Amino acid sequence: MLRSLKEPEKHDPVYGVCEELFSKIGPLSLLRTDDARREVREKAERRYMQGYPPRKKMTSYGDSLNWEWMATCAVREKADLIIVSRDSDYGVMIENTGYINDHLKQEFRERVGDDKKLILYSLLTRALQREFGLQLTQKEVAAERKRYRAMTEFGGKTLAEYNRFVQEALAEALRDARVRGKAEGLVIPAEGAPDSEDAGL
Numbered sequence: 001m002l003r004s005l006k007e008p009e010k011h012d013p014v015y016g017v018c019e020e021l022f023s024k025i026g027p028l029s030l031l032r033t034d035d036a037r038r039e040v041r042e043k044a045e046r047r048y049m050q051g052y053p054p055r056k057k058m059t060s061y062g063d064s065l066n067w068e069w070m071a072t073c074a075v076r077e078k079a080d081l082i083i084v085s086r087d088s089d090y091g092v093m094i095e096n097t098g099y100i101n102d103h104l105k106q107e108f109r110e111r112v113g114d115d116k117k118l119i120l121y122s123l124l125t126r127a128l129q130r131e132f133g134l135q136l137t138q139k140e141v142a143a144e145r146k147r148y149r150a151m152t153e154f155g156g157k158t159l160a161e162y163n164r165f166v167q168e169a170l171a172e173a174l175r176d177a178r179v180r181g182k183a184e185g186l187v188i189p190a191e192g193a194p195d196s197e198d199a200g201l
Contacts, residue, residue, distance in 0.1 A: 028073050036072065044068045053101050054089030063089050067104070071111055080117040081108065082131050084124045086148075091120045098122065123148060 008015035030037060047068065048061035055063050074081045083090055083100075091100040098120030100108075108118040121127040125141045128134040 027077065030069050040068045040072060041065065053103050054087065056089065063087070071108065074108070074112045074116065078113075078116070080119070081112070082117075082119045082121065082127055084121045084127050086122045093120070093122045096122075096126070 003010075004012040004015070009019065025031070030040065044061050044065040044067075047064040048055055052064070054067050055061065070081055070083070073079070083098075086093075089101070090104065091098055093099075100118055100120050105118060108116070112118075119127075119131065121130075123144055125136055125144045129136060129141075
C-alpha cells in the first residue's frame, strides 16, 4: 500500500492504466490548449446554474462539464454515446437495463440526431461485451461485479437502506445529546435550525 502511494507509476497497476488512458491525445481528448475548452466550460457553468442534469446539490459542475464534452464529441463525430456510470444523475438502472434521464435523452436527440443512440450501463464489462463485441474472461467480468456488489450492498442491505439506517442513527444520537444537554444546562439547536453564522449573528 505504501509503495503504491509513494511510487504509483511502479506499484499501482490501476494508476498505470489510467495514466496511459488519460495521456492519450486524440479527437476525443479535451486539452488545455483546445479552442473548444472555454466554450465547453461556459456551457457547463450555465447548465449547472440553470439546474439542468446531470448535476448534484453541490458547488461542483463536473458532471455538467463531462456531459457537455461528451455531447460535443457525439455531434462532432456523428456518433452514438455510451455512458458507463452508476451515477443516478444520468438515469436509473432497473433489472440491468439503463434508462436515461428524460431531459438528457431529449437534449441528445436535438443536438446529435434521432438516428444516434444514447445508452446507459452500470458495468463497463457489460458495455464492452454488448456494444463493442469484446470477448472478456469470466474472471474480468466477475471482478467488476464483485466490486459493484460491494459498493451497493452492506450486510445484505442496499445502499439506500444503509443510508437510511445511518440517518436514523444520527438523528437518534442527536436526540440523546439534546436530552443530556438539557440535563446539563446546555442548548443544542433543533434539527434544521440555523446556526449563528446562518442566522447572521
